[in-house]
Amino acid sequence: MATGLQRSVTATGGGTEAPPAVVVRNLRRSFGDTTVIDDLSLSVPAGQFVTLLGRSGCGKSTLLRILADLDNEISGEVRIASRRAVAFQSPRLLPWKRVWRNVVLGLPGRPDRARALAALEEVGLAHRADAWPKTLSGGEAQRASLARALVRDPELMLLDEPFGALDALTRIRVQSLVEQLWQRHRPAILLVTHDVEEALLLADRALVMEDGVISHSVDVTLPRPRSVTDPAFVELRAELLARLGVGASSPS
Amino acid sequence: MTIQTFPAGKDGENGTPPEGTEKTDSPGRSGEPGATGAQGTPVEVAPVLTTVVPAGARRRGVPRWVRRPVGPLCLLAAWQIAVWTGSASTELLASPWTVVTTFADLVGNGELPKAILVSLRRAGTGLLLGGFIGITLALLAGLFRLGEDLIDAAVQMIRTVPFVGLIPLFIIWFGIGERPKTALVAFGVAFPLYLNTYAGIRNVDATLVEAARTVGLGRAGLIRHVILPGALPNVLVGLRFSLGIAWLALIFAEQINANRGLGHLMNRAQEFQRTDIIVVCLVVYALLGLAVDAVVRLLERLLLSWRPAFSGA
Ligand SMILES: Nc1ncnc2c1ncn2[C@@H]1O[C@H](COP(=O)(O)OP(=O)(O)O)[C@@H](O)[C@H]1O
């Protein structure tokens, strides 16, 4: 069973390493005979934006579900911030609740409309607060799901390919929205993606998952906002692609 | 791979759309030589265009609620004419007009309203009782593993008993008053509600349950905000089945030793060969069934307004 972690009191920055929002040691998860996560260790400091890359089926979602405390058939040590929020590839809004009620679902006390509207305002969706979820477009629904995560003021946000089902233009917009929200609220973010460019645009640190462990970790120190045409960016992308085994300089 | 450009000056050269449906002998389709471009460009077949009819335009003419009753009314008129011309016997079945006057008589002397009330009360009581039992069992079986193990197999077994066959047993158990009739309705009603509610609970989208867990809903919150609303469409389907069965059960129950109610009215009519009264009762049963169905549809509209349902082509 995952245990809650103390809320960090100190702010990030100032040179010293922030207290962790995620600590994983010697994590193991098997489905029957296949071991998907095999002796994985990982630490994410509070406020850090981490992206997790890896081939399809390498266990990214499995790891994320463990960190979301949705799966505890595990061995090893997992400690996660107690205030956390999750957004999935599909928005997973309850179709029978209006958008604003979805946003504040699960919060203690009576549904607080003002609070929901504030979160929806941040993702630019306040005007759809009273809509039924099934009438939202894909991008709107995904932003509503981000508002639902945001309203909990999380110390840790777990995002499992939240842009995966969006069209290219909407994707760019929601990506930069996530970056803005992160800069404003500074939660630790673990974003699963299979898009190297996206990983490098957003991350402080890009992780590569392979054979059940974190095989590479790349610190991304490029100044924000980043541009895909920046030579340093291009170089970093080539390096990461090579590590994923698909770049031009990929070892055979 | 090469990118082909269609020969210039064909479609839309004057800013007009290519012709399609209007022109019967479309040049592209007949493959006349002019359609072939220079040097092996494929024959350009003009697509046949269909005009999209706006929804408003399609509904012009006689409104639906006027059109639909025309068929049944014609049928009744034909029957009445057959009776008047003497080609249909009124011994076997009363004529539509006789049925109408009998209906007026039965309403006038208060016999029919009284019978309807008695029958409605039986159906209502049975429905409440059976509905309560069916839904409670479904909640226990759907929400708890222990409940499933204890309840589901037993219910599935009893379900195979045709409920009409239980009438003799119910008479022995409950006598001949109201209770065997209510019990029969309750028995018939409980199963469709059980089955649909149980299936509804078990088919709630697991990804939604997971998402609700990540926002911190506990077991009670999950049941209240996710599982029950998710099962509601199925419950309403079950309710519709149940209401149909409630009438059926009522008709069976009232055929046997009833001294009040619609079934009693029918039985007495049978003794006196009054087919007109029998038909009046049948029509009343049908109308009540329709009314109840309308109520359920209204419920669906109110409770499932979140669902952009397919409203029929
Ligand atoms: N519930 C499950 N039962 C069996 N195998 C599973 C289950 N969930 C995931 N797996 C397997 O674990 C591996 C990792 O899955 P996943 O974490 O979803 O990959 P991804 O990195 O694409 O998110 C896959 O091979 C998948 O088939």
Ligand SMILES: [Mg+2]
């Ligand atoms: Mg995945």
